[in-house]
Amino acid sequence: MSLESSSAAHKDEKHAGVSLSTREVDTGAQLVAGLTSTLDPDEALRVRRKIDRHIMPLMCVLYWIQFMDKTTLGSAAILGIQEATHLTTNQYNWLGTVFYLSYLLFEYPQNLALQRFPVGKWMSINIFVWAVALASHAACKNFAGLLVVRLLLGVCEGSITAGFLIVSSMFYTRTEQTLRVGYWFLMNGTGTLTEM
Structure with missing residues (x-):
């Protein structure tokens, strides 16, 4: 008996009592594996609600916090950042400007990176560095x-x-994307309200 045939016999022996029905496999895995070509409307609703419960709140909170971060320099001025760090008016103005300059300069390379690397990992790295900064x-x-x-x-x-646009397009259909993008983009307005 060759090594390959003994290895195959061992695998068959190991998994002899194991059976798996398609009901035990995740809906997404079934679609990817080609086990099903259509999705039952009730199952589609269940999956969409699960995504709405887990991904949408995370995207909304992150977009809200990051928008508030853009406007906190004004609040910091009221609380005395200029005196505490010995800033001149010109230096304070540069702090606001450098944020938007770096945002504009790095938006293109960031978009290229989002296309070349796994979106979840790249976004996680950026959010972690953002939080540390x-x-x-x-x-x-x-x-x-x-x-x-x-x-x-x-x-x-x-x-x-x-x-976030890429993540929205990954998890939602075209008709569902419009409303979901509106939800997380709405956080700009609520971020402005919380600054007041």
Whole structure:
């Protein structure tokens, strides 16, 4: 008996009592495997509700926090950031400008990266770096430190809108996307309200 035939016999022996019905397989796995070509409307509704419960709140909260982050420099001025970090008016204005300059400069490379790398992993890396840069604001004592963290925020946020559009298109049909994109984009308005 050859090594390959003994290995195959061992596998057959190992899995002899195991059976799997298609009902035990995830709906998405069934579609990908080609076990089913159509999706039952009730099952489609169940899957959409599950996605709405898990992915949509996460996207809404992240978009809301990231929009609030864009406007917090104004609130920080009221709370005394200029005096605490010894900023001139010109330096303070540059902190607002450098964010949008880095956002514009890195939006194109970020979109290329979203196409070349797994979207979930690339978005996770950007959100993690964004969170670290945001938390690092508390440690900044001068203009140079604030300039670096504001630059990093712009770099990381350059991937958010395009990445969320890709994620929305991955999980929702064309007719469902319009409403769902509207939900997470609506967080811009609520982010503005919470700043007041």
